[in-house]
Amino acid sequence: MSGYVSRRVTKSCKCTQCCVALHRNDGSTLTVDSLTMRKNRGGLIKPRSDVYDIIKTTDKHLRTIASSTSHPLKTMANVQADVQNMVIEELRNKVFKELEQHFLDQHLVDEDDHCVQLIKHISSLFIRTLMYHHGKLFTQRFVHQNKPSRRHELTKTYLFLGQ
Numbered sequence: 001m002s003g004y005v006s007r008r009v010t011k012s013c014k015c016t017q018c019c020v021a022l023h024r025n026d027g028s029t030l031t032v033d034s035l036t037m038r039k040n041r042g043g044l045i046k047p048r049s050d051v052y053d054i055i056k057t058t059d060k061h062l063r064t065i066a067s068s069t070s071h072p073l074k075t076m077a078n079v080q081a082d083v084q085n086m087v088i089e090e091l092r093n094k095v096f097k098e099l100e101q102h103f104l105d106q107h108l109v110d111e112d113d114h115c116v117q118l119i120k121h122i123s124s125l126f127i128r129t130l131m132y133h134h135g136k137l138f139t140q141r142f143v144h145q146n147k148p149s150r151r152h153e154l155t156k157t158y159l160f161l162g163q
Helices: 002-012 014-022 034-039 049-068 079-090 097-105 114-143 155-159
Strands: none
Touching: 002 014, 002 049, 002 114, 014 097, 014 114, 049 079, 049 097, 049 114, 097 114
8 A cells, every 4th residue: 555655645746855755765765575576567666664653653643533423434524634633643754764854955934844645645545545445334334335336236127227
């Protein structure tokens, strides 16, 4: 999941130094097990451990909020902003340490620095992906009651209707 998030953030990131910092292939990458290495056909991105830490922390805070409430996360207002703020407070000075000077050079008074922007972008993309997945599961389980759709059952009837 962190490789996917790293790739998506790289596509929308405008700062080249920040893009390079997302998926550098040196000693700071995650350890990859042998199955992943065997199944990799060249398209797999190995993210930095910083990206993985941001996603892990986001997931931890999202699960904490989900377990403390009885209603679905989709109906709660500002869940994404709350989780992002918690992640920023916890990881702001712990991730992307080699880019500290770059973050200080790019800091503007009215905007967040690049570190906060990267954390927000990574966190929001992970939350949106997770919410989409949970929405599909909810629809499958409760709306369709684990049955295939009518179109799936009656494919030929729907396709050749009126012929």
